[in-house]
Amino acid sequence: MTTSARAVLSQTQAELTPLPGANRLLPMVADGRAPVSAIAALAGEERHIIASDWRAFLTLAARAQEQSARQFFSFLAGGESLALDLLVPLAEASGADLDGYVPLAGCQAYPAYVASLALNAEPVDALLALFANFAAWGEYCAAIASSLRAQYGFDDQACAFFDFFAKPVPEPEQYALNAIQAALDQGWQPNEARRHGHMLLNYELMFWNTLADL
Incomplete structure (x- = not known):
């Protein structure tokens, strides 16, 4: 029986x-224990991550041969451009100096790995690894936005960056399913993609926990 992309x-x-x-x-922000400087650092880190991921997604879109995979990565790249604008009010609310901020290695390991995937991974492997990790990222963004409103008095504009990623959109999922199914029909197996996915998850947790240790 043919394996389905959804499965x-x-x-x-x-x-x-x-x-x-x-x-x-997350629990430190939820009960107000995290200093505002940690949120400022998050904004500074994201400034560098967005720029790196934007280029990585465009590279993957250029390398992808299958149409839905190209659409997936192009959609992600477009989202990064929107997120960059939304980062400004978060930086203002937290007092972040986006231009002068010096990034931390523990936070930048994630985009470095994404950049490596853009050059070295099969596009469908990168696609599955990235999309499978989006759920956790979205849940984290929803949680931190709620906590920033409740504990730190951040308004909707200051939380818009997190709200943007917390809100599910149907297009990338459909593109991902189409690309995965096309690859499965050609005999592709997701073993390598899952290995990449576990690496991305560990690097994402490193991002959050590096900030927690500040």
């Missing part, structure tokens, strides 16, 4: 669900 995606997302408490920054 592959669901199984991979289940494998890449982080353990409760793995992100140590």
Whole structure:
């Protein structure tokens, strides 16, 4: 029986669900223990991550031969351009100096790995690894936006960056399913993609926990 793209995606997302408490920054923000400087650092880190991921996604779109994969990565690149604008009010609310901020290695490991995938991974492997990790990122963004409003008095404009990533949109999922199914029909197996996915999950948790340790 032919494996479906939905089954592959669901199984991979289940494998890449982080353990409760793995992100140590979220509870600190939830009860107001995290200093505002940690949020400022998050904004500074994201300034560098967005620029790197934007280029990586465009590179993957250029390398992809399958149409839905190209659409997936192009959609992600477009999202990064929007996110960059939304980062400005977050920086203002937290007092971040986006131009002068010096990034931390523990936070920049994630985009460095994404950049490596852009050059070295098969596009469909990168696609599955990235998309399977989006659920955790979106949940983290929703949680931190709620906490920033409740504990730090951030308004909607200051939280818009997190709201943007917390809101699910249908297009990337459909592009991902189409690309995965096309690859499966050609005999592709997701083993390498899942390996990349586990690396991305670990690097994302490193991002949050590096900030928690500040």
